[in-house]
Amino acid sequence: MILLGRMLGAFGVRGQIKIESWTEPREAIFGYQPWILRDPQGRQREFKGARGKPSGKHLVASLPGIEDRDAVEAMRGTEILVPRSALPAPQPGEFYxxxxxxxxxxxxxxxxxxxxxxxxxxxxxxxxxxxxxxxxxxxxxxxxxxxxxxxxxxxxxxxxxxxx
CATH class of the missing domain: 2.30.30.240 (PRC-barrel domain)
Structure with missing residues (x-):
């Protein structure tokens, strides 16, 4: 599994979440789905359908089925992972x-x-x-x-x- 980013906490009151992405460009994280979400306690679940946009130095995402601030805050610190096979092969001279x-x-x-x-x-x-x-x-x-x-x-x- 490859760690692509993590959830930082709520953005606003409508269930949006700030995401730190380590993909290049950072919005590319939305193209590698489904995600495996691993919470701070180590529990994992598969998740698909996230979409978002840049906002300052982070991304702001909407997650299907997550629509209130409390649910989003419960996801703070959750890591976003994908299988290595979901990533394209690096170009010559590039490295993951x-x-x-x-x-x-x-x-x-x-x-x-x-x-x-x-x-x-x-x-x-x-x-x-x-x-x-x-x-x-x-x-x-x-x-x-x-x-x-x-x-x-x-x-x-x-x-x-x-x-x-």
């Missing part, structure tokens, strides 16, 4: 973040930094969190800092000072 997680990271001098635990966006660029002897945050900027991604060997090579 989930495909990078777990890859080993080494620099040009062969220093092993550890493995990618997760990625996040800062707005300016994406950043890899690399867990090894310590946590390193390495900008995922090609070719400036990320010089190669080799899925066959499971290694990302970076031009990054090990002391930074």
């Amino acid at each position: 973040w989930v495909d990078l997680e777990g890859l080993r990271v080494v620099n040009l001098q062969g220093v092993d930094f550890g493995t990618v635990s997760h990625l996040f966006s800062t707005g300016a660029n994406d950043v890899m969190s690399v867990q090894g002897d310590r946590n390193r945050l390495v900008p995922f900027v090609e070719p400036d800092y990320v010089t190669s991604v080799d899925f066959d060997s499971g290694v990302i090579t970076v031009d990054w000072d090990p002391d930074f």
Whole structure:
């Protein structure tokens, strides 16, 4: 399952909900349905028919069968997941973040930094969190800092000072 976003809470009083989407573009999340909704307690259910639009830095969505603010507030923190098979194959030179997680990271001098635990966006660029002897945050900027991604060997090579 691939995590595409999460529900942030109510928007207005008519049962709309704010959604944080990690798809690109962010509205693409509505094209990957049905969703598997996983609430903060870990319970899952399938859901289809969500539609929405951008509103500021989030999306505002309407969910069939959910029509009041209290029902929406109960969904706060719910994760939106889809099966990996629902996503299109990445174009050459593109990567899904989930495909990078777990890859080993080494620099040009062969220093092993550890493995990618997760990625996040800062707005300016994406950043890899690399867990090894310590946590390193390495900008995922090609070719400036990320010089190669080799899925066959499971290694990302970076031009990054090990002391930074």
